[in-house]
Amino acid sequence: MRTYLDFEKPIADLEGRLDEMKRLAETNKVDVSEAVETLEKSIDRLRHELFRNLTRWQRVQLSRHPDRPYTLDYIERMCDQFIELHGDRTVRDDPAMVGGFAEIDGQTIMIIGQQKGRNTKQRQHRNFGMPNPEGYRKALRLMKMAEKFNKPIVTLIDTPGAFPGLEAEERGQGEAIARNLKEMFLLKVPVICIVIGEGASGGALGIAIGDRVLMLENTWYSVISPENCSTILWRSWNYKEQAAEAMKLTATDMTSFKLVDGIVDEPVGGAHYDHAEMANILKRTILDTLTELNALSPEERIDQRIDKFCAMGVVVE
Amino acid sequence: MSWFIRKDKGIQTPTELKREAPDGLWYQCPSCKQVMHTREHKLNAYTCVHCNYHEKIGSDAYFSILFDDNQFTELDEKMMSADPLSFTDTKKYPDRVRATIGKTGLRDAVRTAHGPMEETEITIACMDFNFIGGSMGSVVGEKIARAIDYAIANRTPFLMISRSGGARMMEAGFSLMQMAKTSAKLARLSEAGLPYISLLTDPTTGGVTASYAMLGDFNIAEPGALIGFAGPRVIRETIGKDLPKGFQSAEFVLEHGFLDFIVDRKDLKDKVACLLKLIK
Ligand SMILES: [Zn+2]
Numbered sequence: 001m002r003t004y005l006d007f008e009k010p011i012a013d014l015e016g017r018l019d020e021m022k023r024l025a026e027t028n029k030v031d032v033s034e035a036v037e038t039l040e041k042s043i044d045r046l047r048h049e050l051f052r053n054l055t056r057w058q059r060v061q062l063s064r065h066p067d068r069p070y071t072l073d074y075i076e077r078m079c080d081q082f083i084e085l086h087g088d089r090t091v092r093d094d095p096a097m098v099g100g101f102a103e104i105d106g107q108t109i110m111i112i113g114q115q116k117g118r119n120t121k122q123r124q125h126r127n128f129g130m131p132n133p134e135g136y137r138k139a140l141r142l143m144k145m146a147e148k149f150n151k152p153i154v155t156l157i158d159t160p161g162a163f164p165g166l167e168a169e170e171r172g173q174g175e176a177i178a179r180n181l182k183e184m185f186l187l188k189v190p191v192i193c194i195v196i197g198e199g200a201s202g203g204a205l206g207i208a209i210g211d212r213v214l215m216l217e218n219t220w221y222s223v224i225s226p227e228n229c230s231t232i233l234w235r236s237w238n239y240k241e242q243a244a245e246a247m248k249l250t251a252t253d254m255t256s257f258k259l260v261d262g263i264v265d266e267p268v269g270g271a272h273y274d275h276a277e278m279a280n281i282l283k284r285t286i287l288d289t290l291t292e293l294n295a296l297s298p299e300e301r302i303d304q305r306i307d308k309f310c311a312m313g314v315v316v317e
Numbered sequence: 318m319s320w321f322i323r324k325d326k327g328i329q330t331p332t333e334l335k336r337e338a339p340d341g342l343w344y345q346c347p348s349c350k351q352v353m354h355t356r357e358h359k360l361n362a363y364t365c366v367h368c369n370y371h372e373k374i375g376s377d378a379y380f381s382i383l384f385d386d387n388q389f390t391e392l393d394e395k396m397m398s399a400d401p402l403s404f405t406d407t408k409k410y411p412d413r414v415r416a417t418i419g420k421t422g423l424r425d426a427v428r429t430a431h432g433p434m435e436e437t438e439i440t441i442a443c444m445d446f447n448f449i450g451g452s453m454g455s456v457v458g459e460k461i462a463r464a465i466d467y468a469i470a471n472r473t474p475f476l477m478i479s480r481s482g483g484a485r486m487m488e489a490g491f492s493l494m495q496m497a498k499t500s501a502k503l504a505r506l507s508e509a510g511l512p513y514i515s516l517l518t519d520p521t522t523g524g525v526t527a528s529y530a531m532l533g534d535f536n537i538a539e540p541g542a543l544i545g546f547a548g549p550r551v552i553r554e555t556i557g558k559d560l561p562k563g564f565q566s567a568e569f570v571l572e573h574g575f576l577d578f579i580v581d582r583k584d585l586k587d588k589v590a591c592l593l594k595l596i597k
Contacts, residue, residue: 162527164547164555169565172575174526174546181500182507182532201484202496202527202546209497223484223493223524233406233486247489248402257401259490306501310462312494313455314401317393 005061007050014043047269054218056244056253060226062218063197067272069279070129071098071113071156074196077279078286079104079111085145088137091171096127096163097135097207099142101151105287110146112139112207113156113196129198130163133176136206140180143187152190152290155207160225162203177206184209185306190293192286194264195219195251196271209309211301212289215251216282217266221259222249259312346370362582371539371582373519376428376443379478383441383586389432392467393460397424401455401491410487413449421447425456426481429464431473435590440468443478444525453524454485458495461529465502474512474593479530482548483523496528503532512596514589517544517567517576535577535592538567545570 004012018039025032054062062068075082079102086093099112114131117123131139139155146153162173184191184207193210199221215221224232226244231237248254251263264285267274293301344358345351348370358365362382363372381387397414404410418424426448431440442464444451461477468475484492506513515533517526519542526546530536538544545552545565553560563569567579580588 162546164551166552166556166560166564169545169547169552170573172531172573174544175531175575177527177546178496178500178529178531181497181528182504185501185504186508201493202524205493205496206527209500221493222489224486224489229486229489239406243406246402246404246406247486249489254490257490259494306505309494309497309501312498313459313491314399315396315455315459316399317396 003066005058005065007054007058007061011043011047011050014039014046018043047273051268051270055241056220056248056250057226057241059218059250060220060244062270062272063220065270065272066118068197069271069275070118070158071115071196073275074113074156074279074282075102075111077276078102078283082111085142086138088134088141090137091134094127094132094135094138095125096129096131096159097139099139101146104283107287107290108151109286109290110142110151110153111156112142112153114159114203114207116158116197127163129159130161131159131203131206132163132165132168133171133173136162136173136176136180139207140183143184143191147187147189150189152192152293153187153210154286155191155193155210157193157195157199157204157208157221158197159200159203160198161200162206174202177202180206181209185309186302188298188302190290190296190301191305192289192293194282194285195221195260196282198225200225209305211293211296211305212262213260214262214264214285214289215254215260216264216271216278217251218270219251220244220249221251221254222247261308344372346372362585364582369540369581371519371541373446373480375423375445375447376478379443380428380430380432380441382582383434383439383476383589384430384432385434385436389430389441392429392431393463394428395424396456396460398454398456398485398488400487402487402489404487404489406487413487417448421445423448425460426451426453426485427457427460429460429467431464431467431471434586437590437593438471438473439476439593440464440471440473441476441478444480446480446482446520449485450483451479451481451525452483452485452492453481453495454488454492455495457485458498461499462502465499465506468511469506469509472509472511474514475506476514476516476589477529477533478516478518479521479525480518481521481523481525481530483525493524496524499529500532503529507534512593514592516580516585517570518542520544522546522548531575533577536575537578537580538570538576539582540567540579542567544576 081103084100116129117126191210193208195215226240229243230239254260267277271278346365349368351367429442517538
């Protein structure tokens with residue numbers, strides 16, 4: 001069963017009609033191929049139209065679509081080998097953050113990302129993609145190991161935020177994220193960071209210091225979720241759409257402000273509509289970006305990485 | 318190459334010294350309710366002579382406590398917030414900033430300066446909570462970044478005094494990236510082999526905790542300061558339970574291994590100077 005968002009309702013209606021038509025044709029043994037083709041074309045047209053002018057809030061909705069590919073889905077589709085590595089060597093393994101060595105088009109990379117769950121049980125297991133400090137520490141351990149073996153790093157960002165829990169505070173959530181920010185600037189190997197879903201605040205940034213930071217077309221990346229922004233600034237949950245507009249949190253916005261380096265196109269209908277095509281696009285993007293970054297020396301990459309982030313900000317003086 | 322969009326805005330408001338120190342002749346401690354003379358309270362580094370409650374103070378007070386004879390040179394004094402997102406919630410962001418400047422006499426939520434401390438040159442950045450909750454926007458990030466640059470160029474130690482509710486939401490993505498920027502500069506400071514002392518004061522939460530405040534060679538805090546990543550209200554809502562007493566206090570954070578020591582404000586200057594001498 002496909003899940004439709006509120007603004008996808010017209011598509012859902014037409015697809016319902018299409019299914020009905022096919023079912024009737026099947027039972028009554030009549031040829032409706034022409035009608036089916038016409039309807040399929042109009043669904044396609046409608047989808048193109050709807051996705052051409054998405055609002056910021058609609059992109060936020062798409063970034064959280066329950067059928068959207070998650071980190072492990074991409075790894076499975078893009079990589080020929082993947083050996084998952086667990087644990088921060090101090091407290092425990094954090095299932096909300098996954099990572100390991102993988103082979104992509106004959107090259108070894110370290111791939112790391114937040115992981116969400118697909119059903120209730122998985123969602124709880126993955127803590128809704130909200131890592132604890134040990135998740136960030138595991139990520140850093142794996143990045144340092146990639147550096148040791150001179151392998152590039154790819155991180156996939158998809159989190160509603162770092163977990164705001166009791167144990168997370170006891171174990172230093174703030175310190176864990178802060179350390180990653182500082183250490184990632186000094187990594188000698190290429191680092192590519194891609195927002196594949198939600199990029200909420202420090203919890204996202206904690207694995208997002210890269211030579212290239214990219215965002216998929218229907219994702220968001222900002223300092224707070226539109227809902228929480230609405231609650232704090234408007235003192236009500238109801239202004240989330242306005243908050244999303246005000247925060248300018250889409251891939252287009254963030255690229256125009258030079259806060260990220262670029263946008264990765266999604267298939268028409270969104271990443272969830274065609275996992276295979278989305279993974280293909282992402283794989284090509286990663287390979288092309290790696291080629292660019294391999295042309296630089298480690299010192300050049302570090303200098304450029306630091307200079308890029310240090311240029312972010314607008315002040316009056 | 319200029320990294321910044323610079324806009325000239327010849328605003329020259331006289332710096333009105335109406336900052337966080339309580340004025341009037343008498344000071345009543347909000348903790349033990351006892352009354353003392355304002356001068357006595359000030360001489361006691363704005364801590365209560367009866368119960369040692371550490372009053373929340375701002376950059377003016379910290380600079381006078383730390384720099385010898387209150388001698389210092391302020392850096393980037395005139396830097397102010399822009400409005401890169403043309404952000405409006407219930408108010409326009411520039412209006413909010415202007416009103417806060419008028420009310421506090423401050424330009425933004427951090428002031429940076431260098432000067433002598435026990436006769437050794439030091440660079441200090443100090444946050445002002447009165448300015449939109451000490452929230453971190455482009456100005457906070459940029460001033461701290463440049464203060465670190467100053468410390469590197471002049472080979473001075475760097476002391477950061479944090480007091481912040483976290484991000485400046487009205488600068489959204491720009492605010493978030495200040496965490497990255499300040500951490501990048503601290504990585505450079507570290508490479509230069511210069512000491513970084515981070516003093517966390519009440520409260521230090523959110524993106525500030527998750528960046529420069531926790532990155533000190535020495536992380537130190539004032540007694541009783543609230544220190545955390547998530548705020549207590551958010552955690553309470555997440556776990557659906559009341560929080561244990563003392564949760565996220567400086568003492569709790571020390572016990573869990575994230576602070577080097579807690580320092581009474583009256584001993585702050587001596588202890589920091591002593592530490593810096595030991596590692597010289
Ligand atoms: Zn008292």
